[in-house]
Amino acid sequence: MPKKQNHRMTNQRKIILEELKKVKTHPRADEIYKMVRKRLPHISLATVYRNLEVLSELKEIQKLESFGTLKRFDGTPENHYHIRCIKCDRLDDAPFSLETGLEKKIRPLTSFTVIGHRLEFIGICNECTPSRK
Amino acid sequence: MPKKQNHRMTNQRKIILEELKKVKTHPRADEIYKMVRKRLPHISLATVYRNLEVLSELKEIQKLESFGTLKRFDGTPENHYHIRCIKCDRLDDAPFSLETGLEKKIRPLTSFTVIGHRLEFIGICNECTPSRK
DNA sequence: GTACCTGCAAAGCTTTTGCAACTGG
DNA sequence: CCAGTTGCAAAAGCTTTGCAGGTAC
Numbered sequence: 531m532p533k534k535q536n537h538r539m540t541n542q543r544k545i546i547l548e549e550l551k552k553v554k555t556h557p558r559a560d561e562i563y564k565m566v567r568k569r570l571p572h573i574s575l576a577t578v579y580r581n582l583e584v585l586s587e588l589k590e591i592q593k594l595e596s597f598g599t600l601k602r603f604d605g606t607p608e609n610h611y612h613i614r615c616i617k618c619d620r621l622d623d624a625p626f627s628l629e630t631g632l633e634k635k636i637r638p639l640t641s642f643t644v645i646g647h648r649l650e651f652i653g654i655c656n657e658c659t660p661s662r663k
Numbered sequence: 664m665p666k667k668q669n670h671r672m673t674n675q676r677k678i679i680l681e682e683l684k685k686v687k688t689h690p691r692a693d694e695i696y697k698m699v700r701k702r703l704p705h706i707s708l709a710t711v712y713r714n715l716e717v718l719s720e721l722k723e724i725q726k727l728e729s730f731g732t733l734k735r736f737d738g739t740p741e742n743h744y745h746i747r748c749i750k751c752d753r754l755d756d757a758p759f760s761l762e763t764g765l766e767k768k769i770r771p772l773t774s775f776t777v778i779g780h781r782l783e784f785i786g787i788c789n790e791c792t793p794s795r796k
Numbered sequence: 797g798t799a800c801c802t803g804c805a806a807a808g809c810t811t812t813t814g815c816a817a818c819t820g821g
Numbered sequence: 822c823c824a825g826t827t828g829c830a831a832a833a834g835c836t837t838t839g840c841a842g843g844t845a846c
Contacts (some may be wrong), residue, residue, distance in 0.1 A: 585765040592737040604725040605683040625772040637775040639758040642786035653775035
């Protein structure tokens with residue numbers, strides 16, 4: 531069973547959360563570190579990393595890493611979608627044709643010049659599905 | 664203008680490409696290194712990295728790094744989409760409601776148990792659009 | 797009081813780079 | 822030939838971890 535942890539709302543944790551909620555961009559850890567250091571000049575980068583981890587476990591924030599931390603390489607140069615197994619991190623091609631309509635739909639809603647999109651499905655693969663073991 | 668380069672099809676490059684085309688998974692650089700080393704025991708990991716870079720420039724393969732190399736953190740815990748600027752790497756929320764139908768459409772087509780998806784739009788932001796400078 | 801947290805420094809990993817030797821076209 | 826490439830080793834990032842001291846509750 532998962533280890534129980536009683537998290538404390540330390541000053542550092544509170545300020546990291548406040549600063550992250552304050553911006554609408556999606557900063558990297560080092561950017562958050564810079565933001566927070568204006569209010570806590572002696573905070574360490576390790577504390578920022580540890581708190582971002584805890585806060586995303588608590589579902590207060592989201593950690594974004596769609597394709598995982600490591601780069602992956604794909605022998606198929608054409609654009610296509612993928613499906614990832616959340617258990618074993620296996621990444622397959624998704625048997626799904628391109629949704630060309632998506633870009634058209636978002637164009638009137640954004641100030642960006644939209645030139646494409648990426649779509650990834652998340653799931654559990656055959657081998658990781660308990661009922662089929 | 665972009666520097667012109669005359670790429671050579673060296674044995675190492677050819678074998679890396681062959682091995683990558685051979686698999687339907689999307690291996691990481693270190694996995695490709697292991698695959699290639701069975702045929703070229705003395706190849707170096709640096710060569711693998713350099714060739715993956717060249718091959719993706721040549722559009723022979725794709726480098727997958729949807730959210731970029733670095734992790735990013737999002738103060739909004741609810742699921743939502745993003746839009747990335749390919750020039751400055753800025754990442755904003757996408758003003759686009761969730762496409763709940765996608766998962767339903769892929770379920771009959773895959774052996775994975777689908778539990779979600781991630782969608783990212785790619786574009787050029789306001790500040791990077793030349794015509795509005 | 798004590799489990800959790802912090803800052804610092806060191807370690808860990810993946811990826812990139814400098815360099816001298818080598819090679820494909 | 823010689824620009825492009827390779828292997829090796831070292832460097833460069835980003836992220837995690839060990840540890841001793843500090844703190845929230």
